[in-house]
Amino acid sequence: MTAPKLLSPATIGEFDLPNRVVMAPLTRNRARPDSNVPHALNAEYYAQRASAGLIITEATQITPEGKGYAWTPGIHSAEQIGGWRQVTDAVHAQGGRIVLQLWHVGRISHTSLQPDGQAPVAPSAIAADAHTFDGEGFVQTSTPRALATDEIARVVDDYRQAARNARQAGFDGVEVHAANGYVLDQFLRDGSNTRDDRYGGSIENRVRILREVFEAVTDVWPAGRVGVRFSPFAGFNDMHDRTPMQTFGAAISAASAAGLAYLHLVEGQTGGPRDLPEGGDLDALRARFDGAYMANNGYDRQLAVDAVESGHADLVAFGRPYIANPDLVERFARNAELNAPDQATFYGGGAEGYTDYPTLAESQAA
Numbered sequence: 166m167t168a169p170k171l172l173s174p175a176t177i178g179e180f181d182l183p184n185r186v187v188m189a190p191l192t193r194n195r196a197r198p199d200s201n202v203p204h205a206l207n208a209e210y211y212a213q214r215a216s217a218g219l220i221i222t223e224a225t226q227i228t229p230e231g232k233g234y235a236w237t238p239g240i241h242s243a244e245q246i247g248g249w250r251q252v253t254d255a256v257h258a259q260g261g262r263i264v265l266q267l268w269h270v271g272r273i274s275h276t277s278l279q280p281d282g283q284a285p286v287a288p289s290a291i292a293a294d295a296h297t298f299d300g301e302g303f304v305q306t307s308t309p310r311a312l313a314t315d316e317i318a319r320v321v322d323d324y325r326q327a328a329r330n331a332r333q334a335g336f337d338g339v340e341v342h343a344a345n346g347y348v349l350d351q352f353l354r355d356g357s358n359t360r361d362d363r364y365g366g367s368i369e370n371r372v373r374i375l376r377e378v379f380e381a382v383t384d385v386w387p388a389g390r391v392g393v394r395f396s397p398f399a400g401f402n403d404m405h406d407r408t409p410m411q412t413f414g415a416a417i418s419a420a421s422a423a424g425l426a427y428l429h430l431v432e433g434q435t436g437g438p439r440d441l442p443e444g445g446d447l448d449a450l451r452a453r454f455d456g457a458y459m460a461n462n463g464y465d466r467q468l469a470v471d472a473v474e475s476g477h478a479d480l481v482a483f484g485r486p487y488i489a490n491p492d493l494v495e496r497f498a499r500n501a502e503l504n505a506p507d508q509a510t511f512y513g514g515g516a517e518g519y520t521d522y523p524t525l526a527e528s529q530a531a
C-alpha cells in the first residue's frame with residue numbers, strides 16, 4: 166500500500182513541508198496570566214507536535230488592544246518575543262516548522278481586558294451578541310467604539326510591528342487571522358461594518374484594511390511565508406454578510422494579489438457543521454487564489470486523504486485531533502486509532518489535557 170498524498174511532501178510558497186497535515190490554530194489560554202508571555206509548558210506542547218507538516222500557533226494578539234480573552238499570548242512585548250523564542254527553538258530542535266497567527270479581536274473583548282478599562286475598538290460601534298472569557302467566567306462582549314479613519318493606519322502598523330516581532334522570535338512565517346468574527350472579519354462583513362469612509366460601504370472599501378495589512382506584513386516577510394485564514398460562511402461571534410461570495414471573493418483576490426503562500430478556509434461553521442449556505446461555493450472562492458489551499462473544519466483522516474487526492478486541498482488543518490494526538494502524523498501513517506480530546510481542558514489550566522496526551526508508542530508501552 167502506498168502512502169496517501171496527504172502524507173507526502175509539499176512546497177508551499179517558501180515553505181518546504183514534509184507532509185500536508187497542518188496543526189490548526191487553537192486557543193488554549195495557557196500563557197502567563199498578567200504578561201501574556203508564552204513559557205516552557207507552551208514550548209513543550211508545540212514541540213510534541215513538531216511532526217506536523219506545519220504548525221500554526223494559537224491566535225496571538227498584536228497589541229494590548231487586540232486582546233479579547235484571558236491568558237491568550239501576545240507578540241507585542243520583549244518578554245513575549247522571548248517566550249515565543251523558547252517555543253520556536255523547541256519546535257525547530259524537533260525538526261518542525263511553525264508560523265505565528267496574528268490576531269486583533271476588535272469588538273470581541275470586554276472592557277476588563279482592555280488597556281485602562283476602555284471600550285474595545287471596531288469598524289463600527291455595533292455590539293456583538295457574543296461572549297468572551299475574562300478569567301473568571303463567560304461575559305457578554307462590550308459595546309465597541311468605532312475607530313476614527315486616521316486611527317486605522319496605526320492598527321495596520323501594529324500588524325507590521327507584530328510581524329517584525331515574529332521574525333525576531335524565530336518563526337518560519339505568519340498567518341493573518343481574518344476569520345471568526347475578529348477585527349479584519351468585522352471590517353469585511355456588512356453586519357459589523359457600517360462605516361461611510363473609505364473603509365466601509367462598498368466591498369472594495371471593506372477589503373481595504375486587509376490589503377493594507379497584507380502590504381504591511383509582506384514588507385517584513387516574503388509573501389511566500391505568509392498565509393491568511395477566512396471563515397466566509399461562519400456565523401460565530403455574531404457575524405453576518407449579505408453577499409459572502411462577493412465579499413470573500415474580493416478578500417481572497419486581495420490575498421492572491423499580495424502573493425500569499427496559502428489560503429486557509431474554515432469550511433462551514435467554525436467548529437461545527439461543514440454545511441454551506443445556499444449559493445456558498447468553496448471551489449469558486451478557491452479559484453480566486455493563485456497559491457495553495459488549506460482546508461479546515463471537521464476533517465478526519467479519510468476526508469483529508471480524499472480532499473488531497475481529489476485536488477480539493479493542498480493541505481488540511483486539524484484542530485481537535487491535534488489537541489489529543491501529538492503524533493497525529495504517525496497515527497495517520499499507520500491508520501491508528503486516535504485519542505479523544507477532553508473538552509473540559511481545552512481552555513485554561515496547566516499540563517493536564519495539554520501536554521499529557523500519550524503518543525501511540527507511549528499508549529502501547531503502558
Ligand code: 8OZ
Pocket residue numbers: 192224234344345435
Ligand atoms: C475559541 C476560543 C477563543 C478564541 C478563533 C481565536 O475562533 C479563536 C478562538 C477560539 O479563531
